[in-house]
Amino acid sequence: GENVEQHPSTLSVQEGDSAVIKCTYSDSASNYFPWYKQELGKRPQLIIDIRSNVGEKKDQRIAVTLNKTAKHFSLHITETQPEDSAVYFCAASMGDAGGTSYGKLTFGQGTILTVHP
Amino acid sequence: ETGVTQTPRHLVMGMTNKKSLKCEQHLGHNAMYWYKQSAKKPLELMFVYNFKEQTENNSVPSRFSPECPNSSHLFLHLHTLQPEDSALYLCASSHRLADYEQYFGPGTRLTVT
Numbered sequence: 296g297e298n299v300e301q302h303p304s305t306l307s308v309q310e311g312d313s314a315v316i317k318c319t320y321s322d323s324a325s326n327y328f329p330w331y332k333q334e335l336g337k338r339p340q341l342i343i344d345i346r347s348n349v350g351e352k353k354d355q356r357i358a359v360t361l362n363k364t365a366k367h368f369s370l371h372i373t374e375t376q377p378e379d380s381a382v383y384f385c386a387a388s389m390g391d392a393g394g395t396s397y398g399k400l401t402f403g404q405g406t407i408l409t410v411h412p
Numbered sequence: 413e414t415g416v417t418q419t420p421r422h423l424v425m426g427m428t429n430k431k432s433l434k435c436e437q438h439l440g441h442n443a444m445y446w447y448k449q450s451a452k453k454p455l456e457l458m459f460v461y462n463f464k465e466q467t468e469n470n471s472v473p474s475r476f477s478p479e480c481p482n483s484s485h486l487f488l489h490l491h492t493l494q495p496e497d498s499a500l501y502l503c504a505s506s507h508r509l510a511d512y513e514q515y516f517g518p519g520t521r522l523t524v525t
Contacts, residue, residue: 338416338502338516338519339502339516341513344513386455402454402456
């Protein structure tokens with residue numbers, strides 16, 4: 296099955312700096328890569344996602360890049376703010392590729408991001 | 413309440429008890445999921461239901477028994493649990509399977525004594 300590795304496990308930055316979180320996946324058939332943010336005591340929420348037919352996607356201060364050949368994808372947060380402090384999870388799934396893993400999201404271990412004012 | 417709701421929010425049970433977790437989604441979604449979130453293994457998928465049919469059982473022990481009577485409701489029946497089953501149990505739903513955003517509920521914090 297799919298295996299997703301996420302690094303770093305913790306990341307501490309100063310307000311205004313950029314933050315980068317990286318994930319690698321094992322199954323080349325995976326084609327959908329979402330990122331979820333979970334604030335302390337709250338539920339995970341989708342912040343951005345990317346499909347394998349796209350190499351990069353941006354939404355204001357966040358962006359995701361995908362390298363299918365190397366099987367890794369990254370989350371970039373620019374101009375970080377204290378409210379960006381949370382746990383970030385990457386995930387991978389085969390999406391519409393079907394098969395026994397249809398609809399199954401495999402999550403990375405999570406990155407605790409702390410933004411210091 | 414809109415979105416995905418879960419009850420109870422907190423549950424303490426003994427190893428010989430039987431209890432059930434309930435999840436309800438008000439989004440008109442067709443797929444529902446159970447996840448286990450613990451410090452050691454964050455966000456493990458347990459079960460997937462699509463149009464009330466179970467499509468995934470991620471090697472979950474039989475002491476966890478899911479039930480999906482319709483596309484809006486999902487239950488997780490618990491019996492003879494172990495202390496290592498203590499975790500946050502999250503329910504989620506999505507419009508369809510595959511590459512669609514999953515909306516999570518607030519979770520049930522389960523403690524097995």
